[in-house]
Amino acid sequence: FETIVGVQDMNQTNSNYGEEQLIPDATTNDIGILAVAHIHFEKADMQLGARYDNRTINVISGINKNFNSFNGAAGIKTTISNNFTARLNLATGFRAPNLAELTSDGVHEGTNRYEIGNPDLKTEQNFQTDLALEYKNQHVEFYANAFYNKINNYIFLSPNGTIINNNPAYDYLQADAHLYGGEIGLHIHPHPLDWLHIESSFETVTGKQRNDKYLPLIPANSVNNTVRVEFNTKQIQNGYAFIKLSTTFNQNNVSAFETPTGGYSLLSAGFGGTFSVFNNDLSLRISGSNLTDKTYFNHLSRLKPEEIYNMGRNFNVGITYNL
Template sequence: MGRRVTSVSIVSLLCLAGPAFAESAASSTPPHGDEVEKILVTGRPYGQSSLDSLQANSILTGEDLERRMQGSIGETLAGLPGISSSYFGPTASRPIIRGLSGDRVRMLIGGIGTIDASSISPDHAVASEPLMAERIEVLRGTGTLLYGSSAVGGVVNILDGRIPSKLPDGGIEGIVQGTYGTNADERALAAGATVGLGNIAVHAEGTYRKSNDFHIPGFAKSRLLRAEEAAAGEADANDPYGEQRNSDAETKDGSIGASYVGDKGFLGVSFARTEMNYGIPVEEAARIDMHQNRFDLMGQLDTPFLIFDSTKIRFGYADYQHQELEGDNVGTTFTNKGWEGRLELVQSPFGRLKGAMGVQASRRDFASFGEEAVSPPSLTNNRGIFAVEELDFSPLHIEFGGRFERQTVNATTLGLQRAFNTVSLSTGASYDLSENWLAGFTLSRSERAPNAEELYSNGPHIATRAFEIGNPDLTKETATTVEVVLRKQAGRVTGSLSLYHTWFRNFVYEAATGAEIDDLPVFQFSQANAKFYGGELELAFKAIEREGFSLTLDAAADLVRATLTATGEPLPRIPPKRLTLGATGKGDRYDVRVEMQLVDKQNRHGDFELPTDGYSLLNASFNYHPFADRNVTLSLQGRNLTNADARNSASFIKDLVPMPGRDIRCGVNYKF
C-alpha cells in the first residue's frame, strides 16, 4: 500500500505555495525550463499566447505529450492541475475538470465534438485514440463559451492533424512510434505520413493498441469495502487479488485525409474509422464492442472581406455504435448519428479592438435498445451564435464575449419535448504588472440546458451498478464564476496561480437515494443550488542552467470544493487535494524526469459513498536521442514505481477497481 497523505500535510503545503494553479508545467514552463511561446488555438480564433491568456489553460505537445500518453484521453490528462478522470478502467476514462464532468466538459477533435456516447456514462470510452495526437489543449474557466453552454466545466481539444493545413517540408513528413508496457503486457504501434503533391497534401495514419488484464497491488476491492462486507458477514474468499479481471482492451484506429493548400488558406477533408473492444472490470463477462465512422471537413480562407480578415469553417459527421456484450450475447446497443458544424469570422483589427464571431449548429440522434436501455431514443438539436472581443490599452487588456443558444430535446417514443434558450456572457481584464508579470480577473455567467439522459433516463445500468432515473421537469442551470489569475512567465522562477468560485443555480446532479430497484441502488437526477471553489498553482525553479545541462525543480497543486448551498453537504465524486513535486534534468541528447504525486484522502463524499484513502505515486522517465541528425527518441518510463494502492475518488467504481500497479514502459519514436 502507498503511504497515505494526511489532510494536514497537503493543506500546509498549499498554504506555503498558494491555493491554486492556472497552467500546467507543459504550458507555462516546459520541463527543461526553456521559455517557448505556445499559441493557444482553442478559445482564441485570432491567436493568443498561452502565457497571455486570461483563461487557465494547458497545452501538451512533443515529448511532454509523449511522456503522459496513455490508452485513453482521460488518463493521459489526469494529473495535470485541475484535471482528474472518471476512470472506468484504462480505456474508458474521461477528463474531469475542476470537479465537473460528463456533459459539462466538451470533448473536441479539431474543434468539433467527438460525437460518441462518452458523456452519457463513465463506462463509455471517448471515440478517440490519443496515440497520434499532435497536440492537446485544455481550456478551463470563462473562455469556453465559444464551444457551447455544455462547456461550463472546460474544453479538451485534440488536434490530430488528420486534415493537413500546410504542405509538408521536403515533400514528405511523418512519424513511426511503438511502446510496450509490462503491467498489462500492453503493445501499441502507430504510423502516419503526409505527402505533398503540388498544392495537394495527403495524410494517412493508423494505430493499434492491445493490452491484457492489468496487475494491481492487492485486492480489487478497497480496504474500507472489504471491512464493511466482513462486518456484515458478506466477505468473499474469491475476491480478485493481484490482477483486475476483465480489464483487457484492443483498439484500432485509421484515417486518410487530403487538403488543397494555397497562398490564401486551405480546404480539406478526412475519413476515420475507430474500433474498440474492452472489458468492464466490475462485470467479469461484460464487454463493450464499439466502432465509429467519421467524416470531417476543415478550411480557412485568409481573404479580407467587409470587416473580416479570415474565415474558418469546421464540420464533422459521425455514425457511432457500441454493443454491450454479456458473454456472446448482445445485451444493449447504443447508437449515435450526429453532425456538428461551426463558422468563425475573424475580424480585421479596428484601432484597439480585435475579435471574432461565428455560428454553430449540431444534431444528435441517439438511441439505445436492449436490457439496459437506460434512456429512450432522443433527438437533440442545438443552434448557437457567439462573439469574443478584445480591447488593447496596454498594459491593460479587456476581453468580453457572449453566446446565445437554443436547444430542443425530443424523446420520440415518449412524445415529450423540451426547448431551452440559454445565454452565456463573460468579461475580464488583465494587466501587465511588468514585462514578466500578469494579473487578471474574469467574471462569467453561463446557462446550460439539461441533456436527454438527465431528463428521461429510467432503467438499470449494470456497469455503474445503478438504477438511473431522470427528471423530465428539470430546468436550465445557471453558473456564475469569478476567477483571478496571477502569472510570472519568464526568469529563473516562473509560475501561475488561479483562484475561482462558481455559484450554480439549479445545479443538476446524480446521487444515490438509498432506495433499490431490482437489487440495484437508485440514482436520481436532481436539482439544487451548489457552489464550487478552489484553484490551481504551479511553480518552477531553474536550479541549474549551464551549457550542456539544466535542472528544473517544479511543484503543482490543485484543490476543489463542491457543496450543496442549502445544506453544506458535499457533492458526490469530487477529486481530493493533490500536490505534485518534480525535477527535470536535460542534457544535449537526453532528458530525465522524476516526480511524486501526493493525493489526499477524500472524506468529503456523497451519501451512501465510502471515504477514499490517500496515496502517493512515484513516476520517472528517461528520453535519449541517439542521433544528432535524425529525430529519434528512445524512452524508458516507470509509473507507480512503489506499487501503491491508488483509488480515484471521482470514479463510480473506486471501491471495486484500483488504478494499475507498477508499470515499466519502453518506446521508440521516429519523426521524419
C-alpha cells in the first residue's frame, strides 16, 4: 500500500508591451490538492486518486473569473494469465477555460488564425473510461485499447466562415460532446528470425457534439506498418534498417466551415549503427521520410487554409562520435 499527497500551484502573469495584442494583461492563479493511493494484490494492482482544483483569472480590463472542481479516479491492472494483462480506468476530469479561450481577439501569428474568445465559457467536466488488453510472449505482442470520454461544456476552436485581417476567423465555442476511439497493434519477431520485427497498428477517434454534429480538428484514422531488421557484425554494432508505410484515411467527418481532407500514404526508410573509429564509437543514423514526394494535407495542418502542403521528401543524417 502506497500513498502520495501533494499540492500544486501556479501563478502566471501576462503583460503586453507591443502595439498589437492577442490576449489582454491578466493574472492567472491555479492551485490543486491531490492524493493518490496504490494498492497491491497478488494478481492485481489498484490505484485510487482524488483531486481538488481552483483557478482564478483576473483581467486588468475588468473580467474576473473563478473556477473550481473536485474529481476522482480509479484504475485496476490484473494479470489474466502469464502472458495476458488487462487494465480498466474510470475517471472524472475538470478543465477551466484559460486566458486565451476567454479573451482572445486578434491574429495568432503561430497558427495563421484570427481567434475570438468567449468570456462566458464554463468549466469542462468529463467522465472517461478506458480499457486496455495486452498479450505478450517471447515472439508476439498484441494490444487493443479503447476509450470513451463524455465531456460537458467541451471547449473547442471552430472556424466561423469569415476572414478578418486576411486570416480565417475561429471562435472558441462550447457544447456537450463525446469522444471515442482506440488503437490496435501487433508486433511479431518470429523465432528463429529474432532479428526481424514486423509491426502494424491502427488508430481511430471520433468526436461529436450532443446534437450529433462532428467536432472540428479531429485527426483522421490511420494505419502504420513497419518492417525492421537488427544485426551485429564485426564492423557494425547495434545495426538496424527499417521501412515504414503510414496510411492516413480520408477525413470526411467535419464540422461546419471545415473542409474534408483526402487520404494519403507516406513511405519512409532508414538505417544506422555504431562503428569503431580510432578506438572510439561513431554512431551513424540516416533516414528519409515521404520518399515518394507525395503532396498532401494533414487534416490538422494550420497551413491547410493557405493551401500550403505538408513537408515533401526529406532526409536526415545524424552522427555521434564519443571521444
